[in-house]
Amino acid sequence: MLIYLLRRIASAVSVIVVTLVASFGLFFVAPTDPAGVICGQRCTPERYADISASLNLDEPVVQQVGEYLKGLVAGRTYHSGGLTIDCDAPCLGYSYTLGQPVTKLIGQALPVTVSIVLGGAVVYLAVGILAGVVAARRRGTYLDRIMVGTSLGINAVPYFVLALLVALYATFLPHAGYHPLLENPLTWAVGLLAAWLTLGVANAAAYTRYARASMIETLGEDYIRTARAKGISERRVVYRHGLRAAVTPIATIFGLDLAFQLTGAIFTEAMFGLPGLGVLTLRAFNQYDLPVLMAGVLIGSVVLVAMNLLVDILYTILDPRVRLG
Amino acid sequence: MEPMVTEPRALPAGDPDDQVENTASAAAPIRTLSKSPTRIALGRLRRDKVAMICAIICAIYVLIAIFAPVLARLEGQNPTDLHQSLIDEFGYPTIGPTGEHWFGVEPRLGRDLFARWVYGARPSLIVAGAVTAITTAVGVVVGLVAGFSGGWVDRVLSWLIDLVLSLPYLLFAIASSAVLVAIFGGAEGAAPEAVARIRFISLICVLAFFGWASLARLVRGQVLSLREREFVSAARVLGIPTRQVLFKELLPNLVAPIVVSVSLALPGYVVAEAGLTVLGAGLIEPTPSWGLTISAATTYYRADPLYLWLPVLGITILVLALSLLGDAVRDAFDPRTRR
Numbered sequence: 001m002l003i004y005l006l007r008r009i010a011s012a013v014s015v016i017v018v019t020l021v022a023s024f025g026l027f028f029v030a031p032t033d034p035a036g037v038i039c040g041q042r043c044t045p046e047r048y049a050d051i052s053a054s055l056n057l058d059e060p061v062v063q064q065v066g067e068y069l070k071g072l073v074a075g076r077t078y079h080s081g082g083l084t085i086d087c088d089a090p091c092l093g094y095s096y097t098l099g100q101p102v103t104k105l106i107g108q109a110l111p112v113t114v115s116i117v118l119g120g121a122v123v124y125l126a127v128g129i130l131a132g133v134v135a136a137r138r139r140g141t142y143l144d145r146i147m148v149g150t151s152l153g154i155n156a157v158p159y160f161v162l163a164l165l166v167a168l169y170a171t172f173l174p175h176a177g178y179h180p181l182l183e184n185p186l187t188w189a190v191g192l193l194a195a196w197l198t199l200g201v202a203n204a205a206a207y208t209r210y211a212r213a214s215m216i217e218t219l220g221e222d223y224i225r226t227a228r229a230k231g232i233s234e235r236r237v238v239y240r241h242g243l244r245a246a247v248t249p250i251a252t253i254f255g256l257d258l259a260f261q262l263t264g265a266i267f268t269e270a271m272f273g274l275p276g277l278g279v280l281t282l283r284a285f286n287q288y289d290l291p292v293l294m295a296g297v298l299i300g301s302v303v304l305v306a307m308n309l310l311v312d313i314l315y316t317i318l319d320p321r322v323r324l325g
Numbered sequence: 326m327e328p329m330v331t332e333p334r335a336l337p338a339g340d341p342d343d344q345v346e347n348t349a350s351a352a353a354p355i356r357t358l359s360k361s362p363t364r365i366a367l368g369r370l371r372r373d374k375v376a377m378i379c380a381i382i383c384a385i386y387v388l389i390a391i392f393a394p395v396l397a398r399l400e401g402q403n404p405t406d407l408h409q410s411l412i413d414e415f416g417y418p419t420i421g422p423t424g425e426h427w428f429g430v431e432p433r434l435g436r437d438l439f440a441r442w443v444y445g446a447r448p449s450l451i452v453a454g455a456v457t458a459i460t461t462a463v464g465v466v467v468g469l470v471a472g473f474s475g476g477w478v479d480r481v482l483s484w485l486i487d488l489v490l491s492l493p494y495l496l497f498a499i500a501s502s503a504v505l506v507a508i509f510g511g512a513e514g515a516a517p518e519a520v521a522r523i524r525f526i527s528l529i530c531v532l533a534f535f536g537w538a539s540l541a542r543l544v545r546g547q548v549l550s551l552r553e554r555e556f557v558s559a560a561r562v563l564g565i566p567t568r569q570v571l572f573k574e575l576l577p578n579l580v581a582p583i584v585v586s587v588s589l590a591l592p593g594y595v596v597a598e599a600g601l602t603v604l605g606a607g608l609i610e611p612t613p614s615w616g617l618t619i620s621a622a623t624t625y626y627r628a629d630p631l632y633l634w635l636p637v638l639g640i641t642i643l644v645l646a647l648s649l650l651g652d653a654v655r656d657a658f659d660p661r662t663r664r
Contacts, residue, residue, distance in 0.1 A: 011484075019488075026501060158595075158596040158641060160600040160604075161640060161641055263495065277496075281496050281500065285499045285502075285606055288503060288507075293499075297497055297500050304491055
């Protein structure tokens with residue numbers, strides 16, 4: 001177990017390091033002239049040189065990567081137009097277009113994304129698993145066929161179209177907006193309701209099918225027949241004996257989905273105007289704000305890799321039949 | 326001596342059709358017409374009504390894309406002419422659908438909507454088709470090589486596959502298209518057409534870069550088990566060169582997973598193209614694209630619903646047809662997944 005764990009962690013770290021170096025190479029070494037973009041249209045040569053120096057663009061590449069890594073661990077200071085900006089560790093750079101350290105921007109955006117994704121997950125897990133179990137129990141009936149057909153149909157509609165139409169036409173839902181949870185939990189929930197429902201319904205379609213398939217397989221097992229033969233009530237057989245075994249494969253899919261959504265909630269954020277990680281990256285793309293772009297990609301990679309690792313480890317705990325190779 | 330190399334094809338286990346054929350030929354030595362798994366799957370697909378309807382819809386889209394100039398000329402318009410006389414002082418069009426402009430005109434610029442709609446089918450299908458072709462070719466070759474050669478080649482390629490699969494795809498797509506545009510001459514003062522063309526190519530590159538890995542992993546897994554089979558050992562003993570073993574012996578056994586992956590990938594890339602374009606990180610003006618029209622039309626969705634709904638329906642019906650067709654193809658090749 002320990003060796004397996006160490007090997008997985010080593011490979012996860014290697015992925016993150018390569019992402020760091022590759023994105024650094026992509027953003028700062030490619031002929032992209034970040035200083036010129038930051039400086040803007042009316043740029044004096046002095047200001048250009050000043051920005052170049054503060055971004056360390058005049059130094060060799062290896063040293064730039066070193067500075068960036070040092071900033072991550074120990075923090076660094078930026079000098080811009082006579083101003084000195086302290087960027088505490090972990091420092092991911094400084095956004096010149098917004099005039100704020102990137103860490104702070106990410107710190108504001110990440111709770112929004114996490115709120116959207118977790119709230120949506122509650123909706124689609126509840127709806128999807130319940131609908132899947134009902135469909136599995138009434139397998140072959142009209143109800144089952146309608147549910148499977150609906151889920152196929154919803155699944156085939158592009159997600160951004162669904163989010164756009166809800167954002168434009170579902171005016172009966174409360175206006176979307178982000179208010180921090182700790183300030184007022186009620187306004188937090190009300191502001192995110194539309195996003196949760198959209199994300200929830202779209203994903204519930206897929207989870208209905210996973211749950212249905214998994215439940216049908218489980219209900220065919222011998223121990224379920226034994227449980228029924230013992231005279232246990234049908235409800236207890238289905239929900240206590242059946243569902244508990246049927247959710248294990250769903251848990252794996254859920255873990256991977258959650259990781260993907262944390263880095264890909266961008267459509268939900270953009271359509272409902274919620275300032276999360278995706279919207280931050282999108283704004284950075286439009287303004288060519290390289291430090292923010294790079295930090296967005298990095299944070300996304302770390303989240304994804306960490307979630308994948310967590311899912312793998314949890315899976316071995318959830319399902320004792322899995323042997324570690 | 327005649328080399329006895331019969332080509333064993335991997336029959337899907339538990340397929341009722343094949344079992345019937347096998348038992349029939351074992352009982353009576355009459356030579357029945359033997360079909361390849363691909364032929365059997367195509368036969369199943371042809372009997373699937375939903376699949377056939379979806380296939381027809383997809384074919385109509387392809388025809389619209391190919392004959393877009395003809396359709397526009399039939400209407401007597403083209404997608405770039407500005408009809409400012411049909412726009413009032415607030416930017417709203419003064420006409421709805423008419424005999425001259427079948428779907429009306431765009432707010433603000435007054436370009437013909439029908440012409441832009443038919444031309445809009447092109448980028449969707451070209452991007453999705455090109456990306457699917459590239460990712461399939463790269464994924465199959467990488468998967469074959471990694472699975473067959475083993476050793477450090479496999480380890481390097483597998484690590485690469487894992488790396489690509491563990492990158493945050495959407496964030497990276499947005500970030501790297503910014504850089505690609507800067508590298509390929511997003512120079513200031515470049516013509517909008519030239520920049521639009523660069524964005525078009527960079528979108529294909531970005532989507533292709535993130536798309537090949539999942540198929541490569543799938544193919545590698547299949548090859549790992551296939552390469553231990555007797556027909557591969559036989560081919561090697563006969564001294565057939567590796568390239569021929571890969572593409573003549575192994576590839577025919579991988580047709581089913583590859584076809585299924587292609588048919589499920591196509592709608593995904595149509596959505597990816599339109600989605601990134603709506604976000605502003607995909608195609609840009611003056612390319613006529615459904616995604617661009619949708620993002621422009623959101624401001625006018627009350628005043629001019631047709632402007633928004635035409636591209637929305639265009640994308641949705643295409644994706645719906647492609648996805649249902651993809652599901653049907655998967656069911657036809659692997660009857661175990663059938664509902």
